[in-house]
Amino acid sequence: MSSSRFGQAIQQGEFLLTAEITPPKGADPRAMLALAQQLKGRVHAINLTDSNRAMARMSPLAASVLLHQAGIEPIFQLACRDRNRLALQGDLLGGAALGLRNVLALTGDPIQVGDCADARAVFDLESVRLLQLIQRLNNGLDCNGKPLPDGGTHWLAGAAVEPQSGSFSGLERRFNRKLENGAEFFQTQMVTDFEQLERFMDKLGRPGGKPILAGIFLLKSAKNAQFINRNLPGVKIPEAIIQRLANADHPLEEGIRIAAEQVKQARQICQGVHLMAVKAEHLIPRILDEAGIPPLN
Template identity: 65%
Template sequence: MAAFTFRDVVQKGDFLITAEVMPPKGPNAEEFLAKALLLKDRVHGVNVTDSNRAVMRMSPLAASLLLKQQGLEPICQLACRDRNRIALQGDLLGAAALGIHNILALTGDPVAVGDHPDARSVCDFESVRLLQAIGKLNQGFDWQDHPLNQPTQLFAGAAVDPQCPSLSGLSRRFERKINAGAQFFQTQMITDFDQFARFMDVLGYPAGKPVLAGVFLLKSAKNALFINRTLPGVKIPDAVIERLARAEHPLEEGMRLCAEQIQKARQLCQGVHLMAIRKEELIPQILDWAGIPALSKS
């Protein structure tokens, strides 16, 4: 078992470190667990994605339990795209019964971008109503106000995109998630730290909830250009792409960029959320370069 809970660290006010690991596309979890275990004593929580980008993978609930059994602290992502309110609440009760208390409430990416484009989206709820449902479960009632045999103790978070071009729309959505019970926020990939600083000044700090800046490992200039083409709302600056293109070792340069962004985030917000897709084993080195020590075992 982890020596701490993510809730404990949030309440303590430490600078938060989380990282994302995708569950396997298949029942063999050996590689998934091996990568996650490299993050032990380096991160406060390991996000388990829920068929991210609508690509079908192992259930995040099952993958979270596997992490918990290895002494890691999972943050189980739960997307509304694939479940109605009955299934969502059932999974939340299952998570609570298994001791998986950290939930990131998401609406979910559209199925058209994934590997089952003919699937039907459910979207009976979206992230705000999922947060509201978690709040009711924590009070001992389901969505229809039927009593549970025991309240849950779920610790709910949400996503936020500080680079949304509409400040008014961003503000409304952010406020709705706060009012619905979000206890922490993990951002989308941050590419403009000046804009992120403005978000923190106007919305982040006043909200009184920790915001973890999304830091993404760019592996090459080609990788950066691909992200610019395929991820709506993301614009990696030309200067970053040129820096990667000039680098003798682009992956190492991407790691240095990550470390620099972590250092920037330490001056602006309450934590970072690291995304190093298929290169999670590099996260400890990136944290070392950023001056982030291993976690205390006390």
């Protein structure tokens, strides 16, 4: 098990809090670090996305190291889209050498949805086989099963899960394969159906024995919610929530209230929340305050 603060919180059975920050489009990390400082002491760890939605950004490895150096716990997101197994192994060994301990293994969004349409996708591995590689490195073996000269790494590996998947059999198969290959925590995609989340927890999440963090997204307006419904496969924000946002005098304030309500719901169902507030990460402490979640000790 990792000696990270996040790993300790898992061991101690705390209600887990993570948030997501997108690394900058350029080479200046100051705005990213300032945002992260606002979240310090409110969440156990901060995810640094890996060119999410296939939009070119600063390396999540570099961004994670910068947070680590600033005394803020990162979760290094690592996607298979852009790297073969040699590069994946190199980033994992480099990250371990630089003091990183938490990694989220992802397949990655398709190139076509992003801003570099002429780039070539790699997908040498996908998320389950990436988990296998991480487990191998932790056991002191390289991608070919040969011993590492200095012993194993100490990654705390996590994975994504989609409780609202239209195919329960597919969800069950992928979830169990990730468990079998070393996933120690799961962060869900954006949750909009808490009854479905509860069914997932009853049938798979609790029996799996690893913490599940429900994805909570800050909606800024009815237009924002409608855009997500049109463009994010598998996400269906209920019409009642869209109407609340549309009828509100201050839609962003209503969005904060909705997110806080969802944090409270998730607290009754699973072991944590993963907070996503794109371009409004500074509002995450307000969401937590509204939900009655105090600063961390």
